[in-house]
Amino acid sequence: MWRPRVTRIVAYTTAGVVVVTLAVLAVVVAPQFGLSDRVFIVAFGLFVAWVLHMFARCRVVAEESGITVVNAFRTRRFEWPEVLDVSMAEGEPWPTLDLADGTSTSAMGINGTEKALAARQLAELKALLRVRGETPDPH
Known part of the structure; x- marks a missing residue:
């Protein structure tokens, strides 16, 4: 989490x-x-x-079957194959999950203002996405 x-x-x-x-x-x-x-x-x-x-209360919870994104006023649950990528450009307040249906959603549980912590959390989420998702590793 x-x-x-x-x-x-x-x-x-x-x-x-x-x-x-x-x-x-x-x-x-x-x-x-x-x-x-x-x-x-x-x-x-x-x-x-x-x-x-x-x-x-914002958080991102990774489980064996998928990921739950709890934002301020909305909670969404995704299976791993539904999440194609996660990215957070320099200066963004939180990362964005790119979804298989062509949409995206913010993950407010990783806060960009906490630079070192956010970078570590984003790296952990990306690693889980590579392992559990269906998107091939670009490297």
């Missing part, structure tokens, strides 16, 4: 700070704000935390 480290740390830390800050704000806000306003403030903080969680 591959997942970004920094993204998870930043997302969950930020989510915690947002929820705690808005909960405290809901308690100490001026008296003219009613209960519904205070509930909305906390609910907004929880919504922001949920969105951050959705980005932090």
Whole structure:
């Protein structure tokens, strides 16, 4: 399984700070704000935390039968023969899987900002694709 480290740390830390800050704000806000306003403030903080969680949960999971790509708001499962190639050009935020049906999909679980980790994860995924996929090795 591959997942970004920094993204998870930043997302969950930020989510915690947002929820705690808005909960405290809901308690100490001026008296003219009613209960519904205070509930909305906390609910907004929880919504922001949920969105951050959705980005932090991104991962790429390789199994014997295929690969599961968990992106922020969509999870897709592919059998190995469905994935033709994986590439990530310099400066791209995450790699792209080229699929047998002519489409492509992003794999947000490998984060390009974590350069060394992303390069290692991409190399591991490419090696698995060569072994388990049906695309011949270009070398």
